[in-house]
Amino acid sequence: MARRIAVEDSHAVALAAKMANVDVIAAYPITPQTHIVEELSRMVSDGEFDAEYINVESEHSAISACIGASAVGARCFTATAGQGLALMHEILFIAAGNRFPIVMAIANRCLSPNINIWGDQSDVMSSRDCGWIQIFAENAQEIFDLILSAFKISEDDRVLLPVAVNFDGFYATHVVERMDLPEEEEVRRFLPPHRTARYKLDPDRPLTFGAIGFPAIQFELRRQWEEALCNSKQVVKEVWQEFGRIFGRHYDVLEPYRMEDAEIGFILMGGSSGTCRVAVDRLRERGFKAGMIKLRLFRPFPKEEILEAVSRLKTLITVDKHICLGGLGGPLFNDLRSLFYGFQRRINVAGFIAGVGGRDIKVEDFEHMFEKVVKGEVSPEKHVFIVRGES
Amino acid sequence: MAVSQEYFKTFRDLPREDWFVCGHRACQGCGEAIAVRLILKALGPNTIVVSPTGCLEIISSPFPYTSWAVPWIHVAFENAAAVASGIEAGLKVLARKGLLEKQKTNVLVLAGDGGTVDIGLQSLSGALERGHDFLYVCLDNEAYMNTGIQRSGATPFMCWTTTSQVGRVKRGNLTWKKNMPAIVAAHRVPYVATATVAYPLDLANKAKRGIETEGPAYLHVLASCPTGWRLPPELSVEISRLAVQTGFFPLYEIVDGEFRVTVEIPRRKPVAEYLKPQGRFRHLTDEDIAKIQEQVDRECARLGIP
Ligand SMILES: Cc1ncc(C[n+]2csc(CCOP(=O)(O)OP(=O)(O)O)c2C)c(N)n1
Numbered sequence: 001m002a003r004r005i006a007v008e009d010s011h012a013v014a015l016a017a018k019m020a021n022v023d024v025i026a027a028y029p030i031t032p033q034t035h036i037v038e039e040l041s042r043m044v045s046d047g048e049f050d051a052e053y054i055n056v057e058s059e060h061s062a063i064s065a066c067i068g069a070s071a072v073g074a075r076c077f078t079a080t081a082g083q084g085l086a087l088m089h090e091i092l093f094i095a096a097g098n099r100f101p102i103v104m105a106i107a108n109r110c111l112s113p114n115i116n117i118w119g120d121q122s123d124v125m126s127s128r129d130c131g132w133i134q135i136f137a138e139n140a141q142e143i144f145d146l147i148l149s150a151f152k153i154s155e156d157d158r159v160l161l162p163v164a165v166n167f168d169g170f171y172a173t174h175v176v177e178r179m180d181l182p183e184e185e186e187v188r189r190f191l192p193p194h195r196t197a198r199y200k201l202d203p204d205r206p207l208t209f210g211a212i213g214f215p216a217i218q219f220e221l222r223r224q225w226e227e228a229l230c231n232s233k234q235v236v237k238e239v240w241q242e243f244g245r246i247f248g249r250h251y252d253v254l255e256p257y258r259m260e261d262a263e264i265g266f267i268l269m270g271g272s273s274g275t276c277r278v279a280v281d282r283l284r285e286r287g288f289k290a291g292m293i294k295l296r297l298f299r300p301f302p303k304e305e306i307l308e309a310v311s312r313l314k315t316l317i318t319v320d321k322h323i324c325l326g327g328l329g330g331p332l333f334n335d336l337r338s339l340f341y342g343f344q345r346r347i348n349v350a351g352f353i354a355g356v357g358g359r360d361i362k363v364e365d366f367e368h369m370f371e372k373v374v375k376g377e378v379s380p381e382k383h384v385f386i387v388r389g390e391s
Numbered sequence: 392m393a394v395s396q397e398y399f400k401t402f403r404d405l406p407r408e409d410w411f412v413c414g415h416r417a418c419q420g421c422g423e424a425i426a427v428r429l430i431l432k433a434l435g436p437n438t439i440v441v442s443p444t445g446c447l448e449i450i451s452s453p454f455p456y457t458s459w460a461v462p463w464i465h466v467a468f469e470n471a472a473a474v475a476s477g478i479e480a481g482l483k484v485l486a487r488k489g490l491l492e493k494q495k496t497n498v499l500v501l502a503g504d505g506g507t508v509d510i511g512l513q514s515l516s517g518a519l520e521r522g523h524d525f526l527y528v529c530l531d532n533e534a535y536m537n538t539g540i541q542r543s544g545a546t547p548f549m550c551w552t553t554t555s556q557v558g559r560v561k562r563g564n565l566t567w568k569k570n571m572p573a574i575v576a577a578h579r580v581p582y583v584a585t586a587t588v589a590y591p592l593d594l595a596n597k598a599k600r601g602i603e604t605e606g607p608a609y610l611h612v613l614a615s616c617p618t619g620w621r622l623p624p625e626l627s628v629e630i631s632r633l634a635v636q637t638g639f640f641p642l643y644e645i646v647d648g649e650f651r652v653t654v655e656i657p658r659r660k661p662v663a664e665y666l667k668p669q670g671r672f673r674h675l676t677d678e679d680i681a682k683i684q685e686q687v688d689r690e691c692a693r694l695g696i697p
Pocket residue numbers: 423444445446447468469502503504505506507532534535536537538543
C-alpha cells in the first residue's frame with residue numbers, strides 16, 4: 001500500500017530517483033534546483049540507495065558524465081535549471097541524437113539577464129529543439145510519477161532518448177505538498193531495478209559512438225532521430241497507461257478541463273494550470289463557456305490529441321512563460337497557430353505572455369486574458385503581455 | 392624511491408594485435424596515430440576510449456567506418472574528462488551491483504592539446520580532483536590541427552600558426568607554452584609523465600603504468616604533426632627525438648609526487664637542431680633562437696637536467 005506523505009516537491013524528485021534505483025547521479029547546484037541535489041546527496045551518504053554521486057564542476061560536465069554513464073549501461077539522473085540548462089545546451093543535442101537514455105529534472109527558471117532565480121520557462125524553451133522528450137508536471141505527485149515513468153520511457157528500446165521532466169522553480173520546488181508514495185514492490189512491478197542496455201560501451205562487443213557524420217549520411221541520421229522522437233509518443237502513452245493500471249493514477253499527453261462544451265479555452269503547461277483551473281470555474285460561474293487544456297507532453301508535440309481536444313473550440317488562449325524574442329510571441333502560440341493553419345475549421349489563437357521572471361500569475365490574470373478575448377481586444381498579429389491584472 | 396615497472400623491455404613484449412587499426416585517414420607520419428596505436432598495444436582490448444573532437448576523432452570515425460577495435464566514444468570538444476568520469480563511475484557502480492562480468496575495464500582518454508590545455512581544462516581539472524580512476528593522454532601537436540593549424544595554449548613561443556601569423560608587426564605566437572604536466576601535478580594525482588613517439592617503449596611503459604595506477608593518471612605526449620609543423624613526414628619520428636635530445640621536451644615521470652627523468656640526455660643538443668627543420672619556425676633569427684635556447688636551459692635547470 002502506498003503511504004500518504006507530506007513532501008517538499010524537490011524531495012519528491014529525489015524520492016523518484018531513489019525509487020528508480022539510479023546508478024549514477026551527476027549534478028551541479030543551481031537555485032531553485034538545489035534542494036533536489038542536496039537531498040540526493042543526503043540519501044546516498046546515508047546509504048539509502050547505492051549510487052555514484054559525481055560532484056561535477058559544471059552542468060556541462062554533469063550532462064557529459066551522464067552520457068558516459070549511460071553509454072556503459074548505467075541508469076543515470078541529473079537535475080538543473082536556468083543557466084545550468086543553458087550551459088548544457090551543446091551536449092543536450094548530443095545526448096539525444098546519439099540516443100542515450102538519461103532522465104533530467106528541470107526546475108524551470110528564467111534565463112539571464114538580469115540574473116533572476118525565479119520561475120518561468122525561458123530555460124527549457126531555449127532548449128526546445130534539442131530533440132529530448134519534454135514533459136511538464138504540476139505538483140509533487142505528478143513530479144514523482146512522471147519522473148519514475150520517465151526512466152521507463154527513456155530506456156525503452158523503441159525510444160532510447162533522454163527525457164526532461166519540467167516543473168516550476170520555487171512554485172513547485174519550494175512548497176510542501178501531499179503525495180502518495182508507493183511501496184518498493186509496486187515500483188519494481190512497474191520499473192525493473194536495472195537497465196538492460198542493448199547498445200553500450202562493452203569491450204566484449206566494441207562499438208563506436210559519436211562518429212563523424214558526413215553530408216552523405218547526416219541527413220538520414222537526423223531524420224531517424226526525428227522519427228524516433230515522434231514515434232515515442234505512443235510509448236509515452238503506453239507507459240502512462242501501465243502506470244495507471246499499477247498505481248491508479250492516470251496520465252495522458254494532455255489533460256482537458258471542462259472542455260466538453262467550451263468555446264474559449266486556455267492551454268498552458270506546468271504549475272499555473274492549477275490557478276487556471278480556478279479561473280475556469282469562476283468564469284463558468286459567470287456564465288462563460290470556459291475550459292482549459294493542461295499540456296503534459298510538449299515534445300513530441302501531441303498534434304492529434306490537441307486537435308481532438310479543441311474540436312468544438314472557437315478561441316484558444318495560449319499562455320506562454322517565454323518570449324521568442326523578435327519572433328511571433330511564445331512557443332505555444334507559434335506551435336498552435338501553425339497547427340491550426342489549414343485545419344478544416346477555423347480556430348482563433350490568442351497569444352498571451354505571462355509569468356516572466358517569476359511574476360505570479362493570479363486567477364484574475366487568467367480572467368483578464370479571457371475578458372480581453374471576449375471583448376475582441378486581442379489580435380493574432382500582436383501578442384499580449386499580462387503583467388499584473390492588466391496588459 | 393620506487394622503481395617504475397618495465398612492462399615492455401623489447402618490442403617483442405608488445406602484442407602483435409592492434410586495436411587502433413589501419414584504414415584511418417591520418418596524414419603520413421602523423422605522430423598522434425603512431426602514439427595511439429602504441430598506447431592501445433600497451434593497454435590491450437579491455438579498454439574503453441573517450442576522444443574529444445579533434446584530428447584523432449575525425450581521422451578514425453568517418454561513419455560508417457571506424458578504426459577502433461575497442462569501444463570508443465566521442466561526445467564534444469571540451470568534455471572528454473567528464474564523459475570519462477561518467478564511464479568510470481558507471482562501471483564502478485555496475486560492478487559493485489554485480490551487473491558486470493569484468494570487475495575492471497581500463498578507461499582511457501585520448502585528447503588533443505586544445506581539448507586538454509584550453510577548452511577542456513575545466514572538465515579535466517574537475518575529474519582529476521575527484522580522483523576518477525582513468526588514464527588521460529594529451530596528444531600534444533601544439534595547435535588546433537583539425538581546424539587548420541590555429542594556435543593553442545600549448546603552441547610554443549614564436550611558432551607560426553594560422554592564428555599567430557608571422558607579419559611585419561607580430562612574428563608568430565607571443566606566449567610560452569602552457570606547462571600542462573605541472574598543472575596536472577598540482578592536483579596531486581598519483582601519476583604524471585611525458586613521452587614521445589621517438590621513444591616507443593618508454594611511451595608504452597608509461598601508458599601501462601598510468602593505467603595500472605589507482606586513481607587519475609596523466610600522460611603528455613608530444614605528437615609530431617608533419618602537416619601543421621611544416622615538416623617532411625619522414626622526419627616525424629626524428630623531430631620527436633630531437634625535441635627530447637635538445638631538452639625542448641624532456642621525458643620524465645612524477646610518481647606520487649616524486650620526479651624523475653626517464654630518458655637521460657647526457658649532452659643536450661642545441662635547440663636550433665630541433666627548430667631548423669620545421670617550417671613553422673622558419674622565420675626565427677639567430678637572436679630568436681638564442682632566446683628560446685635560454686628558456687630551454689632555464690627549464691632544464693629547474694628540472695635538474697644537465
Ligand atoms: C565548442 C567547440 N568549439 C570549437 C570547435 C572546433 N574545433 C573542433 S576540433 C578543434 C581543435 C582541436 O585541436 P586539438 O584538441 O589540439 O586536437 P588536434 O586536432 O590538434 O589533434 C576545434 C577548434 C568545436 N568542435 N567545439
